[in-house]
Amino acid sequence: MAGPYQSILLFGPPGVGKGTQGEILARIPGFFHSSTGAIFRSLDMTSDIGKLFYQYSSRGELVPDDVTIKIWSQHAYASTVIGLFKPAQDLLVLDGLPRNPAQAKLLYKYINVLKIINLVCKDREALFERMKKRALKQNRADDAKDGVIRRRFEVYEQETRPVLEFYDPALITEVDAMGSPAEVLWHILEAVAPIQTAHFQNPL
Ligand code: ADP
Numbered sequence: 001m002a003g004p005y006q007s008i009l010l011f012g013p014p015g016v017g018k019g020t021q022g023e024i025l026a027r028i029p030g031f032f033h034s035s036t037g038a039i040f041r042s043l044d045m046t047s048d049i050g051k052l053f054y055q056y057s058s059r060g061e062l063v064p065d066d067v068t069i070k071i072w073s074q075h076a077y078a079s080t081v082i083g084l085f086k087p088a089q090d091l092l093v094l095d096g097l098p099r100n101p102a103q104a105k106l107l108y109k110y111i112n113v114l115k116i117i118n119l120v121c122k123d124r125e126a127l128f129e130r131m132k133k134r135a136l137k138q139n140r141a142d143d144a145k146d147g148v149i150r151r152r153f154e155v156y157e158q159e160t161r162p163v164l165e166f167y168d169p170a171l172i173t174e175v176d177a178m179g180s181p182a183e184v185l186w187h188i189l190e191a192v193a194p195i196q197t198a199h200f201q202n203p204l
Contacts, residue, residue, distance in 0.1 A: 003110035005076065006199060007092040008192055011164070014152045015134070016177045017184060018146035021119070022095040024185055030196055031086040034096040036068060039075050041140075059153030062099050062159065064177030072097060076110070091192075091199060100159040104166040112140045113194050116167055117188050119177040124153060126178065 008031075010018040019035055026033035040063065045121040051072065056063045076092070079085035085092070092111065096105040121127055130148050134140065164172065173191040177184060 001107060002112035005092045005111045007111040007113050008195065009091060009098075009116045010095040010119065011116055012159075012177060013121065013124075013127060013156045014149070015131040016081075016119040016121050017181070018095045018119060020181060021117075021184060022190055023107075024091050024181075025093050025188070025192070029088055030200070031093050032079070032090040033093045033095060034072070034076060034085075034097070036072055036097045036099075037072060037095075038141055050171060058148070060148040060155060062155060065100070065102050065106060067098070068099075069103060073110060091196060098163050098166075099164055101166050106164050113167060113171060113200075115192055116164070116172045117125050117191060117193075118164065118172050118186070120173045120174050121177040123178065 010022050012018055019037065022033040022035055025031045040053045040057065044055055045051065045054060049067065052067065053063055060126070078086065080087060089116070094111070097109050128146075128149055129153075132146075175184060175187045175191070179187070
């Protein structure tokens with residue numbers, strides 16, 4: 001049986017706006033946003049796990065699956081303990097996870113996927129420029145160098161995109177990521193609002 005966290009996946013290539021939209025959704029009561037990138041960046045960079053994260057992210061590579069799932073599941077559980085995330089009421093909005101089919105399998109015991117929002121942008125150069133701007137603003141090692149960004153796109157194509165094949169196609173809604181933030185949000189809400197309504201009508 002699928003896991004207890006009722007979930008919505010924000011899916012798409014690096015720089016497509018998953019974090020921006022996830023943060024907006026998190027402001028709506030009944031949504032809990034969980035970003036593995038943000039969780040990793042909040043680690044103490046002098047700790048073993050912080051160093052491991054830096055070692056992989058600074059090359060544009062994925063952190064090993066077992067570590068990723070362990071850190072993420074501990075973070076999710078800790079969030080329930082302190083009452084930030086209430087799985088019986090809240091929909092979990094996952095951003096940046098799963099990043100490959102092996103992670104999708106490992107997540108099966110934690111999450112029940114109700115919807116996948118696939119943010120699409122064919123214009124890789126536009127995403128590239130967005131990431132360079134973001135790196136300057138946020139002081140991010142993974143997006144500062146052109147070669148690292150290119151590697152992140154390769155990893156997305158080779159490892160992350162196949163995740164879509166793991167799930168029922170009926171769950172997937174494509175959203176054009178190149179609209180204004182409000183327009184993208186609008187299309188995401190069209191897909192997720194009915195899910196929240198159903199979840200409230202049949203709470204766990
Ligand atoms: P953001 O969402 O802010 O763009 P990312 O999701 O790209 O941040 O995460 C930054 C880095 O964290 C990635 O380059 C990768 O090294 C690591 N990371 C994030 N999520 C995962 C994941 N699910 N599996 C493995 N590594 C991850």
